[in-house]
Amino acid sequence: MSKPVVAIVGRPNVGKSTLFNVLAGENISIVKDTPGVTRDRIYAEVTWLDKSFTMIDTGGIEPDSNDIILSQMREQAQIAIDTADVIVFLVDVRQGMVDADAKVADMLRRSTKPVVLVVNKVDSFEKFMMDVYEFYNLGIGEPIPVSASSRLGLGDMLDEIVKHFPEHAGEDEEDEIPKIAVVGKPNVGKSSLINKLVGEERVIVSDIAGTTRDAIDTKVKWQGREYVFIDTAGLRRKGKIKEEIERYSVIRTVTAVERANVVVIMIDGVEGVTEQDAKIAGIAHEKGKGVIIAVNKWDAVEKNDKTIYRYTDKIRNTLAYMPYAELIFISAKTGLRLQRLFETIDMVVENQTLRIQTGVLNEILTEAMAMQQPPSDRGKRLKIFYMTQVSVRPPTFVIFVNDKELMHFSYTRYLENRIREAFGFRGTPLKFIVRERG
Ligand code: GDP
Ligand code: GDP
DSSP: OOOOEEEEEOOTTSSHHHHHHHHHGGGBOOOTTOTTSOOOOOEEEEEETTEEEEEEEOOOOOOSSHHHHHHHHHHHHHHHHHHOSEEEEEEETTTOOOHHHHHHHHHHHHHTSOEEEEEEOOOOHHHHHHHHHGGGGGSSSOOEEOBTTTTBSHHHHHHHHHHTSOTTTTSOOSOOOOEEEEEOSTTSSHHHHHHHHHTTOOEEEOOOTTOOSOOOEEEEEETTEEEEEEEOGGGOOOOSSHHHHHHHHHHHHHHHHHHOSEEEEEEETTTOOOHHHHHHHHHHHHTTOEEEEEEEOGGGSOOOTTHHHHHHHHHHHHTTTOTTOEEEEOOTTTOTTHHHHHHHHHHHHHHHTOOOOHHHHHHHHHHHHHHSOOOEETTEEOOEEEEEEEETTTTEEEEEESOGGGOOHHHHHHHHHHHHHHHOOTTOOOEEEEEEOO
16 A cells, blocks of 8 residues: 655765656656645656656755765665665766765665665766676675666666565555554654553554564554554654755655555644645645644643634645645643544545445436536537546546546536535545546
8 A cells, every 4th residue: 555665865966866857757746736835856656567656865955075975875875774665876877986885885785675776877888888887896786777867777777676665565455454644843742642642552563564664653552443653753863954854854754644544734733834734734635645634732722712713714724735634623732632533533544445336426426517517618518428436545536528628627626526525535635537438
């Protein structure tokens, strides 16, 4: 169910961004029309043959002195070791093997994570192959020559990457314990929540099936049912540079969200919702996960009978791209509404995997079309033949039409609203794919 994570590590200027952009193609992660949501090209979804994975670029800013470069590379490599299933170590055939490469290679080798050594800027295989072999000396396996900018060798590289994926990655896991990622800015109360939930019996699960990551997962039993909480809180890295810290926290959030069924986005009730919260929430939205917005520290908020409505309005406005998200006001400190939190988690988990029969779905469709005619353009009217649900997590529907061009997003949204009225689906986004029937 969770996609493998591949991280690219390498010195400045070896071509990390170029490779990242080529592989990501159109899929660079940007939430369109969502103000405040991250536009940094830090992660992207990549599909190769029948496999897909999340790629992260661990490279941050580019300092100019050599010892800073080495310490930065170590930092990057550590992030990759902590978070990735496969590490791509990118070097540059034109610069040749340098000391920093050897040091980082040592570090990667000791980590026991699979490493794919990729030699970039091999724009001509004839001219540069002898130089490529030099990189055998790094002791991390066979160097794969590519040219990111001319798109050479990428297929062989991808074959090698996907070979190292955990066996069942990307498939539905057998064990059905819900996995919940708790994300949010520093100091919103993530650790406090998890500590409160586990009380004395904190169990650290170090080996979740299908992942090789050093997970900080906590198993919680609540009224006889089990849940795994994925914690990003204890994983703060002491970087010196603000951009680095932010990049690290984005990567952490992405990988935690990737593995979760439901994401609890924590907001500091005392501070109110901020743009930073919107960025973090955007990650959960893009990944199609179930979402619960938990406004924490509710015990410390001065309230009157309008406070909760004021908060609700402000949050719905700031996070307008996720109207489906459940909203709940809690206190990790006093335990306020933690019972509700679990009930909400159960509901969202169920809604993420809800399947609607095609017959029932099409009754709703017919009714919806009768109430509001499909749009037309230059004399041609949209015809919707039928609709069927093709998958869950998130629930995904294919709509068969006469002409895709005529399917305006506002009509898709209208249909979504009708479906939600009929079946709920609270807490989960819905995905629609429009197809022309041949
Ligand atoms: P990063 O700092 O590792 O992210 O490196 P960039 O992706 O910014 O690339 C650094 C420079 O190398 C840029 O000028 C790229 O155009 C160039 N470059 C990247 N890939 C190739 C390649 O395959 N061949 C050649 N000749 N140049 C490349
Ligand atoms: P994290 O960085 O998100 O893990 O946040 P922490 O769990 O470390 O909490 C940050 C601070 O907020 C600590 O001083 C907590 O005691 C405080 N805090 C956490 N939850 C609550 C709450 O529900 N109410 C109040 N009043 N304080 C809280």
